[in-house]
Amino acid sequence: MSSFIGIDLGTQSVKVVLYDETGHLLSLAQRDYPLLTPQIGFAEQEPEVWWQQTFSALQEVIHSVSNRNIKAISFSGQMHGLVMLDKDYKPVCPAIIWADQRSEKEVHFIREKLGSHLASIAGSDIATGFMGASLCWVKNHHPDLYHKIRWVMLPKDYLKIKLGLMPSSDVADAASTLLFDIKTRNWSEEIMKELDLKPSLFPPIYESAHIIGSVPPSIQKELDMTGDALVIAGAGDQHCAALGNGVINEGEVLITIGTGGQVFTPIQKPIVD
Numbered sequence: 725m726s727s728f729i730g731i732d733l734g735t736q737s738v739k740v741v742l743y744d745e746t747g748h749l750l751s752l753a754q755r756d757y758p759l760l761t762p763q764i765g766f767a768e769q770e771p772e773v774w775w776q777q778t779f780s781a782l783q784e785v786i787h788s789v790s791n792r793n794i795k796a797i798s799f800s801g802q803m804h805g806l807v808m809l810d811k812d813y814k815p816v817c818p819a820i821i822w823a824d825q826r827s828e829k830e831v832h833f834i835r836e837k838l839g840s841h842l843a844s845i846a847g848s849d850i851a852t853g854f855m856g857a858s859l860c861w862v863k864n865h866h867p868d869l870y871h872k873i874r875w876v877m878l879p880k881d882y883l884k885i886k887l888g889l890m891p892s893s894d895v896a897d898a899a900s901t902l903l904f905d906i907k908t909r910n911w912s913e914e915i916m917k918e919l920d921l922k923p924s925l926f927p928p929i930y931e932s933a934h935i936i937g938s939v940p941p942s943i944q945k946e947l948d949m950t951g952d953a954l955v956i957a958g959a960g961d962q963h964c965a966a967l968g969n970g971v972i973n974e975g976e977v978l979i980t981i982g983t984g985g986q987v988f989t990p991i992q993k994p995i996v997d
Contacts, residue, residue: 726795726951729785732961733774733801733880735759735821735983740781742789751788753781760818765825767853768818771807774879775886779947786949793951797887797939799958800965801880802983803900806858809875813885816872820858821879822984827857830864834902837918843996845915847899847906855901860919876925880958888940889955891927896959898929906994932959962986 725745732739736759742751755777760768786792804822809815820826834842834850834857843849850857855878863870875891878898885891898904898911903926905912911926930936939953958964962980966988971978978988 725791726793727789727791728795729782729797731778731797731799731880731883732964733778733799733883734961735802735823738774738778738781740778740785742785751785753784755781759823767821767823767825769821771815771819771882775883778883782947786947792949794949794953795951796954796956798956799880799883800961800963801878801897803878803897803960803962804854805879806855806862807877807879807882808862808869808873809877809885810872811874813875816869819879822853824858825852827852827861830857830860834860834919838915842902842915845905845912846902847994847996848902850902856903856915856919859921863921873925875927877927881927884936884955887955888943889937892936892957893927893929894932894934894957894959895929896932896963900960930957932957932963962988966990
C-alpha cells in the first residue's frame with residue numbers, strides 16, 4: 725500500500741504528516757525554527773533552516789513505517805512572504821515573511837501608483853509583508869541584492885526546489901502576493917510594469933492539484949524512500965485549512981487563530997475591495 729506525505733511550512737514550525745490510502749494518519753513530525761527580528765518591524769527567516777528542519781521531519785515520518793513507498797507529496801505553508809534566490813537556487817538573503825512591516829513607504833507608493841486599479845486586478849489592497857511590497861523595498865534599499873535575484877519564490881515553494889523540482893508556484897498562494905491577476909490566474913505583467921519589477925524573476929504557476937514533477941532518485945535515496953513520489957503544487961495554509969475543514973460552500977466560514985488570525989469564506993466570484 726502506498727502512502728502520502730503532506731508538508732506544512734508554518735511561521736513557527738514545519739509539520740510533516742504521513743497518511744495511507746484510506747486517509748489513516750500513520751505518522752506526524754514537527755520541527756521548530758526561529759523568527760529573526762534584526763530591526764524593529766523586521767520579520768525574517770532563513771530558508772535553509774526551513775529545509776534542514778523539513779528534511780529532519782521527513783526522515784522521521786518515513787522511518788516510522790516499514791513500507792516506505794510514497795505515492796505523492798504536497799504542500800501548504802505560510803503565505804505572502806518573499807524568498808529570493810540566485811541563479812544557483814541559493815538564497816541571496818533571509819526570507820522576508822508575512823509579518824514584516826518594513827515596506828510601509830512602498831505600500832503607500834503602490835497605492836498612489838495603482839489606486840483602486842490594483843484591487844481590480846489582484847482582488848485586494850496591498851499591505852506590508854506582501855511579496856509585492858517587500859520586493860519593492862529590496863529594490864529600493866538594496867539594489868545590489870535585487871540584481872542578484874534570479875527567482876522570486878513563496879516560502880513553501882522553496883522546499884520544492886530542495887526536493888529536486890524546478891521553480892514553480894500555485895494559483896492560490898500566488899494570489900496572496902498582490903502581483904497576481906485573478907482573472908487570468910497568472911502573474912500580472914501590468915502590475916509588474918507599473919512597479920518596475922522584472923517578470924522573468926517569477927516562476928510558472930500551476931493549479932493547486934497539478935502534478936509538477938516527482939522527487940528524483942538522488943533525493944529519494946537521501947530520504948530512504950521509494951515509490952512514484954509525485955509532487956503536487958499545493959496551496960497556501962489558509963486555503964488548505966478551509967478545504968481540510970470542509971469549508972467549500974457559500975455561507976460556510978472558517979476562523980483560524982495561529983501566529984496570525986484569519987476569517988475565510990468561499991464565494992462564487994471575486995469581490996474586490
